[in-house]
Amino acid sequence: MAVFSETKVGTLFVVEATGNPQMVALTRTSKELFTTFIDREAKRQGLKVAINASFTDLSLWDSVKIAFSNDPLDPSESKPVGEVIEEGKQIAGSSSSGKFYFSQNTCGLDRFSSGQGDPPSSSCGAVGGLAPIVVDGLPYGTTNMYSSGVPPGAPVTGDVDPKYQKYLVQKSNAMFTALEGRGATVGKVAVGYSSAKHKLKLVIEADGDAKGIDAEKVRTMFTIDSMDNAVFMDCSNSATLWFDGKFEVKPSRHKDEYLDVAVGFK
Secondary structure, eight states, rough: OOOEEEETTTTEEEEEEESOOOOEEEEOOOSSSSHHHHHHHHHTTTTTTTEEEEOEEEEEHHHHHHHHOOOOOGGGGESSSSSEEEEEEEEEEOOTTTTTEEOSSSSSOOEEEEEESSSOTTTTEEEEEEEEEEEEEEEEEOOOOOOOOTTTOOOOSOOOOHHHHTEEEEEEHHHHHHHHHTTSSSSEEEEEETTTTTTTEEEOTTTOOOOOOOOOHHHHHTTTTTSSSEEEEGGGGGOEETTTTTEEEEHHHHHHOOOOOEEEEE
């Protein structure tokens, strides 16, 4: 049985789990607030913690409608970015091969992975369309960084030729760079896993937190804890954390009306 703990690090919420935590993907299927949906489903499925997950696209018309109404959108009116997998079935979203995923590949085993492209179709639970923090032990950031001895011509950003890859110690990523550029006060939602410690870790910062930290410092929280895979979920005012029966962080009113995808752990 998994053991969960929640602590505050400054103004950040940090949730850790050991002892075989299990991942569950949740998708809103009726016209209701995202927080109403999470609260009900988390309790129904016996979850200990749940966070928002996928980025969400809206049409121009639906964006205008959200701005001037106080009613939730029907789930058919919003489009999760990236595939959402639950027990080997795609339950929402679409392919986002250039982005990253977080997955529990096999039900019953506390092994979590991340990678570029769509999640494995056989995943026990997975979400795609995300931003990388660490993938198979390689940190991501705003620039490519190399160890000593790298041959001349190694690119500072972008794709890295195979002849430089063995020197690569940090890989650049546009989504990470965009989040870092928004500074310390923007909301953050991140999840990672240490295969050495068999530990799951979540870091959540409420949007607008004047004492928050930037994306690079969030990355450090994962790397110093031996997390070999970690990703950012949708951040900013989408940030949501439900823990042990109550919300610690809620999304903005407008986001609450159209976000669709959450992940939970038990």
